[in-house]
Amino acid sequence: MVSEDNYGGYENxxxxxxxxxxxxxxxxSFRGRTRGGCVRCQQSHSLQLAVKVLYxxxxxxxxxxxxxxxLVFRKVDSLSExxxxxxKKITSVQQGIDDLSSTSNCSGCLDVTLYSKEISRLKREFxxxxxxILGQEQ
Numbered sequence: 427m428v429s430e431d432n433y434g435g436y437e438n439x440x441x442x443x444x445x446x447x448x449x450x451x452x453x454x455s456f457r458g459r460t461r462g463g464c465v466r467c468q469q470s471h472s473l474q475l476a477v478k479v480l481y482x483x484x485x486x487x488x489x490x491x492x493x494x495x496x497l498v499f500r501k502v503d504s505l506s507e508x509x510x511x512x513x514k515k516i517t518s519v520q521q522g523i524d525d526l527s528s529t530s531n532c533s534g535c536l537d538v539t540l541y542s543k544e545i546s547r548l549k550r551e552f553x554x555x556x557x558x559i560l561g562q563e564q
Contacts, residue, residue, distance in 0.1 A: 498562065505559050512552045519545050 523541045 502559065502562050505555060505562065509552065509555050509559065512548060512555060516545065516548045516552060519548065 519541055523538060523545070526538050526541070
C-alpha cells in the first residue's frame with residue numbers, strides 16, 4: 427500500500443527506477459524539501475517559536491500589570507496614611523477649640539481665631555487628599 431505522505435508516489439518511483447537500472451544515482455532533491463528539513467517541519471518549528479514568543483509576551487504583560495498594580499496600591503496606602511494624619515490633626519485642633527470655648531477666660535480669644543484658620547486650612551488639605559484618593563480609586 428502507498429501512503430499519502432510520500433509526495434504523490436514520487437519517492438516510490440525513484441526506488442523503482444533504481445531497481446530497474448541497477449545503477450546508483452544521486453538522489454534528486456525532493457519537492458517540498460529544503461536544506462533544514464521538510465516544509466511541514468519548518469512550519470511546525472516556526473509555529474512553535476511563535477507560540478513561545480507569544481507566551482513570553484503574555485508573561486511579560488502579566489508581570490508588568492502586577493508591578494504597576496503594586497505601585498498604585500502603595501500610593502493609595504500612603505495617601506490614606508496621610509489622610510489619617512490630617513484627620514488626627516483636625517480632631518486635635520477641634521478638641522483644642524472646644525476646650526477653649528468651654529472656658530470663659532477671654533485670654534484665648536486670639537488663639538480661637540488662629541485655630542479656626544488652621545482648621546479651615548487643614549480641612550481644605552484633607553478634602554484635596556480625599557479627591558486624590560477618589561481619583562486613584564476610579
